[in-house]
Amino acid sequence: MNRTGRTQLMESQRNGTASAILRTILRDGPVGRKQLAAATGSSFTTITRSVRDLLERGALVERDAVRSPAAAGRPVLPLDLPGPEVLVVGTHLHPQRTTVGAFTLRGERIHDAARPAGGSSTEARARDAALLTREVIDELEGSAVVGIGVATPWAEDRLASLGPRPWDIGYDVMTEAMRSTTGLPVWVDSNVRALAVEHHWWAGMRGNVLTILVGRSIGLAQMREEELVWSGRGTGGIVSHIQVPGSEQRCGCGQVGCIAATCTDDALLERAIATGALPPGSRQQDLLETAPEDADQLTALRAGRVRELGLVLPPLIDLVDPDLTILRGTFGTPEEIEECLALIRGRYREIVGRDVRIEHRAPTAGGNWARASAALAVHGYVNAPLLGEDLEVESATPSP
Ligand SMILES: [Zn+2]
Numbered sequence: 165m166n167r168t169g170r171t172q173l174m175e176s177q178r179n180g181t182a183s184a185i186l187r188t189i190l191r192d193g194p195v196g197r198k199q200l201a202a203a204t205g206s207s208f209t210t211i212t213r214s215v216r217d218l219l220e221r222g223a224l225v226e227r228d229a230v231r232s233p234a235a236a237g238r239p240v241l242p243l244d245l246p247g248p249e250v251l252v253v254g255t256h257l258h259p260q261r262t263t264v265g266a267f268t269l270r271g272e273r274i275h276d277a278a279r280p281a282g283g284s285s286t287e288a289r290a291r292d293a294a295l296l297t298r299e300v301i302d303e304l305e306g307s308a309v310v311g312i313g314v315a316t317p318w319a320e321d322r323l324a325s326l327g328p329r330p331w332d333i334g335y336d337v338m339t340e341a342m343r344s345t346t347g348l349p350v351w352v353d354s355n356v357r358a359l360a361v362e363h364h365w366w367a368g369m370r371g372n373v374l375t376i377l378v379g380r381s382i383g384l385a386q387m388r389e390e391e392l393v394w395s396g397r398g399t400g401g402i403v404s405h406i407q408v409p410g411s412e413q414r415c416g417c418g419q420v421g422c423i424a425a426t427c428t429d430d431a432l433l434e435r436a437i438a439t440g441a442l443p444p445g446s447r448q449q450d451l452l453e454t455a456p457e458d459a460d461q462l463t464a465l466r467a468g469r470v471r472e473l474g475l476v477l478p479p480l481i482d483l484v485d486p487d488l489t490i491l492r493g494t495f496g497t498p499e500e501i502e503e504c505l506a507l508i509r510g511r512y513r514e515i516v517g518r519d520v521r522i523e524h525r526a527p528t529a530g531g532n533w534a535r536a537s538a539a540l541a542v543h544g545y546v547n548a549p550l551l552g553e554d555l556e557v558e559s560a561t562p563s564p
């Protein structure tokens with residue numbers, strides 16, 4: 165038993181009920197207590213007790229009563245998530261910059277900041293990102309921050325052909341830097357998993373949704389109902405060493421034709437520089453160059469990748485068997501991306517015998533990575549809303 169007199173089982177049930185309430189409201193909008201009991205399968209008494217607790221903590225608010233003309237009896241007091249009083253913060257580590265944003269639990273942007281990436285080691289980079297995050301939090305006077313989400317392009321540094329770089333920060337290093345600098349709950353995960361939870365909670369993509377991100381690496385993440393499938397920690401959903409049909413590119417892992425060596429931004433960039441299509445020191449975004457002088461070679465590289473994705477992605481989609489697949493990443497012109505979708509649809513029909521639902525989503529304007537990062541915090545928070553309280557209790561208890 166802890167000092168509140170509750171057993172571990174009681175704490176876990178308390179967290180479970182609070183989580184079900186917050187998830188229901190985040191998903192369906194404001195609801196009354198009776199509807200909450202029906203939606204969560206808990207008793208009315210349990211819901212009433214948990215709601216009282218959450219109202220006291222400021223985790224829920226009561227909106228104005230609505231009286232349904234058809235229904236007799238007491239008016240319903242809908243319960244809702246707070247507005248700008250309760251926020252989540254998202255921090256994104258891009259190779260060239262760090263962006264931080266503060267958002268309401270429904271994903272409305274309240275504040276943001278960006279600055280060039282600092283630090284020449286992974287520890288210094290993590291510290292730099294944590295300090296910028298704390299600066300943003302310090303400016304949010306009058307709002308409570310319930311957690312921080314951090315999305316990093318870090319996927320796997322064990323076999324990266326270029327070796328780990330300062331932005332390739334391991335999750336533990338990042339979590340520790342962020343926690344010790346802010347004292348808040350922290351969720352660190354990969355870019356693609358951040359996008360997957362953002363699609364679910366803040367873009368209304370419900371059901372079984374597969375997100376595929378084509379960027380420096382290619383990663384998969386699946387939201388099935390409200391569960392982020394596969395483990396965190398950068399292990400599940402990595403397809404780097406799956407072979408692309410027909411590819412003869414040599415991979416650092418010893419195989420030939422791996423996705424990592426064939427159709428990632430890193431692979432294309434290496435090839436573009438080696439063949440003189442781009443000058444040394446070029447960056448990811450230079451691959452999208454369409455100016456006439458470099459256009460031919462780069463267009464050919466991009467077209468090759470579109471064909472490769474059209475071959476390697478359909479069996480992976482079939483393996484996961486989602487209701488909807490969302491392709492992310494700006495890996496070509498709009499026409500090239502459209503061509504890629506057409507190839508995927510065609511190949512899927514050939515090998516699976518039915519149609520696949522797949523769409524591409526372009527990034528929204530301005531700092532959208534901070535929002536996806538913050539979605540990790542919303543996902544973490546609504547799954548364990550009393551976590552912050554437990555941290556407080558722990559830190560307030562003097563060590564023996
Ligand atoms: Zn490989």
